[in-house]
Each structure stands twice: as C-alpha cells, then as structure tokens.
Amino acid sequence: MLVHLFRVGIRGGLVPSRPLLLRLQTFTAVRQSDGHHSSYLLKSLAQLRSQLWPCLRRALPATRRSPLSAWHWVGGVLLGPLVLRKCSHLCLVVHCEAEEASPTSSRPYVQEAGFNWKLFWQFLHPHLLVLGAAIVLALGAALVNVQIPLLLGQLVEIIAKYTREHIGSFLTESRSLGTRLLLLYGIQGLLTFGYLVLLSRIGERMAVDMRRTLFSSLLRQDIAFFDAKKTGQLVSRLTTDVQEFKSSFKLVISQGLRSCTQVAGCLVSLSMLSTRLTLLLMVATPTLMGIGTLMGSALRKLSRQSQEQIARATGVADEALGNVRTVRAFAMEHREEERYEAELEGSCWKAEELGRGIALFQGLSNIAFNCMVLSTLFIGGSLVAGQQLTGGDLMSFLVASQTVQRSMANLSILFGQVVRGLSAGARAFEYMTLSPCIPLSGGCCIPKEELQGAITFQNVNFSYPCRPGFEVLKNFTLTLPPGKIVALVGQSGGGKTTVASLLERFYDPTAGVVLLDGRDLRTLDPSWLRGQVIGFINQEPVLFGTTIMENIRFGKLEATDEEVYAAAREANAHDFITKFPEGYGTIVGERGATLSGGQKQRLAIARALIKQPTVLIMDEATSALDTESERVVQEALDRASAGRTVLVIAHRLSTVRRAHHIIVMADGQVWESGTHEELLKKQGLYAELIRRQTLDAPLTSTSPPEKAKGPRNGHP
Numbered sequence: 055m056l057v058h059l060f061r062v063g064i065r066g067g068l069v070p071s072r073p074l075l076l077r078l079q080t081f082t083a084v085r086q087s088d089g090h091h092s093s094y095l096l097k098s099l100a101q102l103r104s105q106l107w108p109c110l111r112r113a114l115p116a117t118r119r120s121p122l123s124a125w126h127w128v129g130g131v132l133l134g135p136l137v138l139r140k141c142s143h144l145c146l147v148v149h150c151e152a153e154e155a156s157p158t159s160s161r162p163y164v165q166e167a168g169f170n171w172k173l174f175w176q177f178l179h180p181h182l183l184v185l186g187a188a189i190v191l192a193l194g195a196a197l198v199n200v201q202i203p204l205l206l207g208q209l210v211e212i213i214a215k216y217t218r219e220h221i222g223s224f225l226t227e228s229r230s231l232g233t234r235l236l237l238l239y240g241i242q243g244l245l246t247f248g249y250l251v252l253l254s255r256i257g258e259r260m261a262v263d264m265r266r267t268l269f270s271s272l273l274r275q276d277i278a279f280f281d282a283k284k285t286g287q288l289v290s291r292l293t294t295d296v297q298e299f300k301s302s303f304k305l306v307i308s309q310g311l312r313s314c315t316q317v318a319g320c321l322v323s324l325s326m327l328s329t330r331l332t333l334l335l336m337v338a339t340p341t342l343m344g345i346g347t348l349m350g351s352a353l354r355k356l357s358r359q360s361q362e363q364i365a366r367a368t369g370v371a372d373e374a375l376g377n378v379r380t381v382r383a384f385a386m387e388h389r390e391e392e393r394y395e396a397e398l399e400g401s402c403w404k405a406e407e408l409g410r411g412i413a414l415f416q417g418l419s420n421i422a423f424n425c426m427v428l429s430t431l432f433i434g435g436s437l438v439a440g441q442q443l444t445g446g447d448l449m450s451f452l453v454a455s456q457t458v459q460r461s462m463a464n465l466s467i468l469f470g471q472v473v474r475g476l477s478a479g480a481r482a483f484e485y486m487t488l489s490p491c492i493p494l495s496g497g498c499c500i501p502k503e504e505l506q507g508a509i510t511f512q513n514v515n516f517s518y519p520c521r522p523g524f525e526v527l528k529n530f531t532l533t534l535p536p537g538k539i540v541a542l543v544g545q546s547g548g549g550k551t552t553v554a555s556l557l558e559r560f561y562d563p564t565a566g567v568v569l570l571d572g573r574d575l576r577t578l579d580p581s582w583l584r585g586q587v588i589g590f591i592n593q594e595p596v597l598f599g600t601t602i603m604e605n606i607r608f609g610k611l612e613a614t615d616e617e618v619y620a621a622a623r624e625a626n627a628h629d630f631i632t633k634f635p636e637g638y639g640t641i642v643g644e645r646g647a648t649l650s651g652g653q654k655q656r657l658a659i660a661r662a663l664i665k666q667p668t669v670l671i672m673d674e675a676t677s678a679l680d681t682e683s684e685r686v687v688q689e690a691l692d693r694a695s696a697g698r699t700v701l702v703i704a705h706r707l708s709t710v711r712r713a714h715h716i717i718v719m720a721d722g723q724v725w726e727s728g729t730h731e732e733l734l735k736k737q738g739l740y741a742e743l744i745r746r747q748t749l750d751a752p753l754t755s756t757s758p759p760e761k762a763k764g765p766r767n768g769h770p
C-alpha cells in the first residue's frame with residue numbers, strides 16, 4: 055500500500071508535496087501501531103531502548119545523564135526512589151547501550167539540550183487549576199480501583215457460603231454488595247472520563263502554545279541558523295516533537311499517578327489480607343520484570359533498527375517527491391519506485407522480525423503471569439485449607455495482585471515514555487530560547503525625506519558562520535551612489551550574492567562596515583531596512599501557494615487593491631494576470647508552480663516594487679529566462695530602476711551594459727571597475743569575460759587572467 059501511495063505521488067507529477075509525504079509517514083506509524091495493537095505493552099518495552107537512547111545521548115548533557123532526571127517528570131519524589139531501585143538494571147542496560155551506540159545512527163542535527171523546566175513551567179502555569187482537578191480525579195479513580203477487589207472478595211465469600219450452606223437468599227444477601235460494586239464501577243468510569251477530558255484539554259492547549267512560541271522563535275532566527283539546519287528537521291520539531299511531548303505528558307499524569315496509587319493502595323490491602331502471600335508477590339514480580347527487561351533490551355535493539363529502516367525509506371520518498379520534476383524530466387519513476395520498494399522491503403523484514411520477538415516475549419510473559427496466578431492459588435489454597443485465609447480473601451488477593459502487576463507493567467512502559475517525552479520536549483524547547491544575533495527589529499530609521507539610498511561597503515571581510523575558515527569577501531570596498539545603477543559581475547562563486555546578503559543584513563560582516571547614507575547598517579532597524587528601504591528580486595522567485603493578489607501584497611500588507619494593480623503594471627504583469635479567468639484571484643500553486651518562469655519573475659518584481667523601495671537589488675533576475683521572457687522582464691526592471699539605487703548582479707553581461715558603473719569581482723575582491731566602454735578599453739578581466747561569452751563559453755569556468763591588473767577598490 056505504501057508503494058502504491060508513493061507511486062501515485064510520483065506518477066501524478068505532484069509538485070513537491072509535503073502533505074503526501076506526511077501521509078506516508080503517518081501510515082507507517084499507524085500500520086505499526088495497528089499491527090501490534092494487542093501487544094502494545096510489550097511493543098513499548100521493545101521500543102524502550104530506542105526511546106531512551108536518543109534522550110541519554112542528546113537531550114541530557116553528560117552531567118545530567120541520569121535516569122533520575124526522567125523520573126522528575128512525574129514529580130521525582132513520587133516515582134523516583136521506588137522505581138529506580140527496582141529498575142536499576144534496566145537503567146544500566148539502557149545507559150550502556152546508549153554509550154556504545156554509534157553516533158551516526160542518530161539524527162545528527164539534534165544538538166544535546168537539557169530539558170528546560172523553566173519554560174515547561176511557563177507553559178504549564180496557566181493550566182494549574184485544571185491540572186489539579188485532573189490529578190484529584192485520577193487519584194480518586196485509582197482509590198476506587200483499590201476498593202473493587204476487596205468487595206469482589208466479599209461477594210465471592212457470599213457465593214461460597216451459599217454453595218456450602220444453601221440457606222437464605224443469595225440475591226438478598228448479595229444485593230447491597232452488588233449495588234456498591236455497581237456504584238463504584240460507575241464512579242470509577244465517571245472519574246476516568248473527567249480526568250481524561252481535563253488532561254486532553256491541558257495537553258492540546260499546551261501544544262498550541264508551544265507550537266506558536268516555537269514557530270515565532272524559528273521565524274526570528276538568523277539566516278545563518280537556517281544555513282545550518284534542514285527545513286524538515288525544524289518542521290519535525292514543530293510537529294512530531296511537540297506531539298510526542300504532549301502525549302507523554304498526558305500519559306504520565308494519567309497512567310503514572312493512577313498506577314502508583316494503585317500499587318501502593320493494593321499492596322496495603324494485600325498485606326492486610328495475607329502477609330505471606332504479599333511477600334511472595336513482592337519477590338516474584340520484580341524478578342519476572344528483571345527477566346523481561348533483559349529480553350526487552352534485545353527487542354529494543356530490533357525496534358531501533360526497524361525505525362532506522364523506516365526513516366531510510368521515508369528519506370527516499372522525501373527526496374523523490376520533493377524533486378518530482380527532476381525525476382519526471384529524467385524518466386526515473388521506475389528507478390525511484392524500485393529504490394523505495396527496496397527500502398520498504400527492508401523495513402518490512404525488520405518489522406516482522408520485531409513482531410516475532412514481541413510474540414515470543416508476550417507468549418513467555420503470559421506463561422509467567424499465569425504461573426503466578428497458579429502459585430497464588432496453590433499457596434493461598436493451602437492457607438484456606440489451614441483456615442488462615444477465607445476463600446473470599448483469596449479472591450480479593452488474586453484480583454488485587456493482578457492490579458499490582460498491571461500497574462507495575464504500566465510504570466515500566468511509562469519510564470520509556472517519560473524519557474521520550476523529555477527528549478522531545480528538550481528538542482521543542484531548545485529553539486524557543488535561542489536569541490538571534492541579528493534582531494528582527496530595533497534600532498533607528500532614517501526619515502523618508504532624508505533617505506538618499508547611498509550604500510557603502512567599507513573594507514568588508516566576511517566568512518559565512520557555517521564555514522568560518524573560508525573568507526568570501528576580503529577587504530571589499532564598494533560605493534553605490536544614490537539613484538544610480540551599479541552592476542556586479544565576475545566569476546561564479548566570487549561573492550556577488552554575498553554582497554547582496556550583507557546589504558539585506560542577512561549577515562553582519564566579520565570586519566569592516568556597510569553604510570546606508572553614512573549610517574552603519576547595524577544601528578538601523580532591520581525590519582525597516584528590509585520592509586521599506588530595500589527591494590530584492592532574485593533568480594528563482596519563490597511565491598506562496600495563494601492568490602496573485604496576496605503574493606504581490608506580501609511586499610506591503612496594507613497595500614490597497616489599486617496599489618497592487620499599479621505595482622503589477624510597473625512590473626509588466628498586469629496584462630497576463632487579467633487574462634487568467636480568475637485574474638488577481640488566481641491561485642499560483644505551491645511555490646508558483648502553475649506560472650511560467652517569466653510570469654513568476656514579474657510577480658516577484660511587482661512584490662518588490664509595491665513597497666516603493668529606495669534601493670533595489672536584482673540578483674540574476676533574468677538569467678533563468680528565455681529571450682522573449684527576458685525582454686519583457688528586462689523592460690520591467692529598467693522601468694523599476696529609474697530613480698532608485700540599484701545593485702544588479704548578473705552573469706549575462708549583455709544585461710549590464712546600461713549600468714552607470716560595472717564592478718568586476720574575483721576572489722571576494724573588486725578586481726576592476728568602470729563603465730562598459732572603460733572596462734573594454736582596459737582589456738582586463740571584463741574584456742576577457744565579454745570575449746568568452748561572445749564565444750559562448752560558460753562564464754562559470756572563467757578565472758582571472760594572469761596578466762589582468764590586480765584587485766582594487768570599487769569606487770565609481
């Protein structure tokens with residue numbers, strides 16, 4: 055079915071479709087949980103290793119890599135001392151496996167981050183009252199559960215008495231007990247309903263708050279941050295991690311409190327019924343759990359391998375669906391299907407192996423638990439025979455001991471869930487507290503009437519933060535006079551786009567300064583600079599999957615319809631837009647997939663022009679277009695350039711002849727500068743580039759000629 059879904063996506067020629075991919079992932083998850091629904095407990099145990107491993111490796115720093123931290127989740131005091139003592143072996147196994155596991159098998163993007171309790175408290179704080187009510191209800195439900203076995207015992211006692219003596223009416227005697235039991239069942243059901251509703255409300259609201267905070271924090275991060283992270287990984291923090299954290303939170307409060315109360319309450323009841331039998335239970339249960347832990351360790355390993363295999367399959371699907379146009383262009387649908395199928399086969403094989411392991415585990419544990427029931431009946435029966443215990447007490451003991459075993463098994467699952475929740479929470483919280491180096495706003499603005507649009511790069515050095523050893527700009531100096539067009543040309547990789555990025559203040563220079571009208575960009579308000587001063591048009595315009603009207607208005611949200619039409623006319627876009635049946639209401643498709651390159655580019659120009667920028671940057675704005683589209687777009691650009699400070703970055707030198715000044719860049723420096731004619735006369739790098747382009751040689755292979763003059767500063 056997965057292969058079929060994948061095939062539909064690839065063959066359907068869908069534009070890069072994240073929803074489709076998500077459906078694939080969701081199906082994988084559902085299939086897994088469905089397949090082993092009946093053995094949820096054991097499967098969870100099998101997953102414990104993979105759940106614990108990431109947290110111990112990533113979420114908790116070395117000094118805090120203690121399982122105790124996990125128990126803090128449920129209030130530490132409540133669970134920690136008791137269960138850690140019982141599960142020390144489990145913790146040790148998991149910890150050792152975490153140490154020996156290969157780091158490459160983990161998700162490498164995840165940095166180690168501790169769980170941020172302060173932030174957690176901030177999200178939890180508004181819901182404390184509701185949480186308190188949920189806890190009270192959960193405790194109430196657990197206490198009612200403790201009562202039920204005792205009443206059942208009394209009922210059995212009446213049955214036994216009636217069987218022995220056959221006097222009186224069974225119904226009369228058992229009526230009040232039956233009514234009490236029914237009442238308790240009803241109360242228990244109501245309390246369970248109540249706390250689950252309240253917990254669900256808290257969980258959902260916290261998840262919304264967390265997603266909102268994380269999303270707005272991500273949008274504020276530096277561009278350098280996005281250079282280092284993959285979009286999918288960031289989206290996964292917003293979706294999967296928050297989801298996982300929410301589920302763990304709800305489970306821990308509901309199951310954790312309930313199981314602990316039941317274990318404590320039932321142990322008290324049991325010891326009151328029979329101390330000897332209780333001691334037996336307290337020895338046997340942890341022993342069986344220890345053996346189960348050892349088996350679980352092997353299953354966890356299998357589970358991790360299975361999950362990694364699924365991740366590999368998802369990776370193949372992600373790549374193919376994300377690049378569906380390339381796949382289509384090379385007619386590679388079959389090859390992609392085969393790749394995906396091969397990875398799916400692998401994951402299916404692993405999942406089956408895991409299923410067999412889980413089945414064995416479950417079979418053995420059924421035998422073990424049934425043997426425990428039998429032993430209790432045997433020993434309890436001999437106590438009944440010796441008149442040290444009544445039949446009803448034995449029944450109560452059996453039911454209560456089952457409750458203890460179930461609760462303890464729940465707690466062991468919960469341990470994995472706690473660690474997984476902490477790990478997911480740590481990942482979700484991590485970027486919420488991250489402050490960007492370049493704030494989104496703050497600083498001064500130059501009044502509109504004083505704004506000239508003169509740009510100066512003064513002895514700028516720059517390396518990208520993710521590649522600090524590699525200097526892209528070296529002592530780079532350039533002046534863009536107000537109202538003039540300056541063209542930047544040169545080798546591919548010479549640093550032209552980097553100049554534009556520094557001007558947009560996507561990055562700050564490592565040394566030197568960039569000035570707007572004599573003021574350091576770092577002292578100016580970045581949102582004013584980007585929102586009102588600079589218009590940016592690049593080679594591959596990215597549009598949003600909404601209407602043409604909204605796409606143009608993205609440049610100025612408060613723009614009137616008239617302003618949008620005016621910008622579209624200026625960008626030579628109005629005519630083609632009005633020819634569409636829906637006109638400005640036409641949906642452009644994901645990333646503008648339903649428009650031609652030239653149409654997209656003209657919409658991008660309209661979007662940049664609507665804010666009436668003083669400075670216009672055009673980064674290879676026409677290089678991806680055919681001759682006819684280029685002519686129409688170039689016309690729009692020429693019109694847009696009038697009266698503005700314009701920085702044109704170009705490969706095709708034919709497009710820069712009209713520039714007032716041309717700067718030739720090489721190796722991150724200004725190699726030579728002048729007008730087209732001046733540069734031709736110099737017979738330097740520019741003349742060489744022109745010659746090569748005339749001969750139709752690719753510019754990308756161009757390198758500065760040996761005899762060309764050395765670098766110089768770019769003052770027009």
Ligand SMILES: Nc1ncnc2c1ncn2[C@@H]1O[C@H](COP(=O)(O)OP(=O)(O)OP(=O)(O)O)[C@@H](O)[C@H]1O
Nearest residue numbers: 281518520521526545546547548549550551552553
């Ligand atoms: N985000 C980034 N992180 C790290 N290095 C980068 C980044 N962007 C560009 N570079 C590197 O900086 C150098 C200059 O790149 P830039 O894009 O400015 O060149 P360019 O002159 O615009 O090239 P082209 O004409 O091919 O677009 C290149 O070596 C490139 O590999």
